[in-house]
Amino acid sequence: MRQLKEYKNHPFSFLIKILLWLSALITIGVVVSIVGYILIKGIPNLHLDLFAWEYNTKNVSMTPALINTFIMVILALLVAFPIGLFSAIYLVEYAKKGSKLVKIIRITTETLQGIPSIVYGLFGFLFFVIGLGWDYSLLSGVLTLAIMILPLIMRTTEEALMAVPDSYREGSFGLGAGKLRTVFKVVLPTAIQGILSGVILAIGRMVGETAALIFTAGTVAAIPKNLFSSTRTLAVHMYALLNEGLYRDQAYATAVVLLVFVLLMNMLSSYVAKKFMKGKNDE
Numbered sequence: 001m002r003q004l005k006e007y008k009n010h011p012f013s014f015l016i017k018i019l020l021w022l023s024a025l026i027t028i029g030v031v032v033s034i035v036g037y038i039l040i041k042g043i044p045n046l047h048l049d050l051f052a053w054e055y056n057t058k059n060v061s062m063t064p065a066l067i068n069t070f071i072m073v074i075l076a077l078l079v080a081f082p083i084g085l086f087s088a089i090y091l092v093e094y095a096k097k098g099s100k101l102v103k104i105i106r107i108t109t110e111t112l113q114g115i116p117s118i119v120y121g122l123f124g125f126l127f128f129v130i131g132l133g134w135d136y137s138l139l140s141g142v143l144t145l146a147i148m149i150l151p152l153i154m155r156t157t158e159e160a161l162m163a164v165p166d167s168y169r170e171g172s173f174g175l176g177a178g179k180l181r182t183v184f185k186v187v188l189p190t191a192i193q194g195i196l197s198g199v200i201l202a203i204g205r206m207v208g209e210t211a212a213l214i215f216t217a218g219t220v221a222a223i224p225k226n227l228f229s230s231t232r233t234l235a236v237h238m239y240a241l242l243n244e245g246l247y248r249d250q251a252y253a254t255a256v257v258l259l260v261f262v263l264l265m266n267m268l269s270s271y272v273a274k275k276f277m278k279g280k281n282d283e
Contacts, residue, residue, distance in 0.1 A: 038252065043256055047253075055222065060247050062253075064232075065237035068223065068234075069207060075138075080145075084149075084154040091158055121213070124140055135230070136220075136230040137224075141216045141218075144213070144216045152205065155198070168187065172186045207265070209235060210236050218232065
């Protein structure tokens with residue numbers, strides 16, 4: 001009754017609440033519909049032939065693409081994460097407040113986040129494939145992905161570091177810790193969950209990427225022998241199957257595996273964050 005009286009006095013707030021609930025239901029409905037459709041179409045088409053070690057036109061195995069996806073994600077993170085992390089630390093902890101350089105870097109990273117992936121693919125094609133003469137290769141694809149996710153990692157890490165209260169830093173300085181020790185022993189452990197959230201978003205973007213990789217890594221369905229071998233990821237594999245028009249059922253099955261792969265990578269990142277936080281709390 002009390003809530004009804006409040007809604008009568010403030011009908012606009014009641015309307016806002018209805019819109020919020022409606023938006024939440026629509027979002028959940030869309031997500032459940034998409035995931036459900038993929039599972040219904042894909043699970044019946046999962047067969048052992050799809051997990052054969054070598055790809056051919058009979059089994060259209062996704063195993064090489066699955067291994068390539070894992071390799072690309074790990075290598076791209078090894079390149080982009082340290083650069084993004086230390087860049088964000090510099091911007092938040094060491095750069096002067098209100099510096100023009102900092103403003104320019106932030107505007108640049110925000111702009112790069114909004115650039116379509118096909119533009120990154122074109123850059124990678126012109127610079128790595130043609131300019132450096134690496135051709136379609138694993139290395140070209142990895143470096144293109146690293147450049148693509150770098151602004152995302154920088155911005156999410158920067159926001160996570162800025163969210164750490166200044167009182168933590170002041171307390172550390174008061175106990176005699178230096179700047180570097182404060183950053184690595186106080187600030188980073190506190191911001192680890194926000195930082196790993198950015199990593200999870202970066203993994204999701206890399207796993208679902210096709211346009212940038214078609215221009216740089218190529219579409220060869222084989223496990224790369226070295227960094228200069230052409231290869232394809234799961235997303236590119238699924239695109240190729242659909243594009244050929246002969247393997248629609250196998251493409252749905254690939255979508256299921258892709259969905260599970262992203263879920264497992266996210267769970268692994270969350271597990272690492274929890275273990276890290278637990279270890280810091282035990283200390």
